Amino acid sequence: MQTSRVPAAVDALLAILRARPALAEVAIVDGPTAVNLTQRRRIHIGWSPGSDQAVELEQSFNAAGARTRDEAFxxxxxxxxRGGDKDMAFRRADAFDLVGEVEQALRATDAAPEAPTLNGAVLWAHLTTGNVQQSASEGASVGVEFAVSCRARI
Incomplete structure (x- = not known):
């Protein structure tokens, strides 16, 4: 019995991002990973620095009779x-380009009409929030925390 659409949604988001030609040279990571400074461009799904939550979810009955549930997560x-240089402006623009690719991957197109539903895993998904982090210890590094909000029926 299906109790959540979270596993299917995370798997679908990873697959969609890994299939994008514009992200071919970007490490698409499932959850956290050990720091690998040789990977200069990364997108993590199900993780952000300083947070213990990969996914936050809430469920409720969608109508009387308790036959189906709505799930928001x-x-x-x-x-x-990141790079060995100190060009923070370049890194910031590049990090936002990566987030832009995530946003574009969630938009419906003629080639990917099911993208906003994560290929049928949810009713809809979209990019909703962000937070920028910058550091310059081993060269410039900019990270953008983001959230993909989803709605599903189970």
Missing amino acids: VISGYAES
Whole structure:
């Protein structure tokens, strides 16, 4: 019996991002990973720095009779661009380009009409919030925390 659409939604989001040609040179990571400074451009799904939550969810009955439930959840994400240089403006623009690719991946197109539903995993999904982090310890590094909000029926 299906009790949540979270696993299917996370898997679908990872697959959609990994299939995007514009992200071919970007590490698409499922959850947290050990820091690998050789990977200069990364997108994490189900993780953001300083947070213990991969996904936050809430369920409720959708109508009298308790036959179906509505589920709302937020998938945490993090896009990072780092380099050995000190060009913070370049890294910031690059990190936002990565988040822009996530947003574009969630939009319906003629080639991907099911993208906003994560290929049928949810009723809809969209990018909703963000938070920018910058550091310059081993060169410039900019990360953008983001959230993909979803609605599903189970």
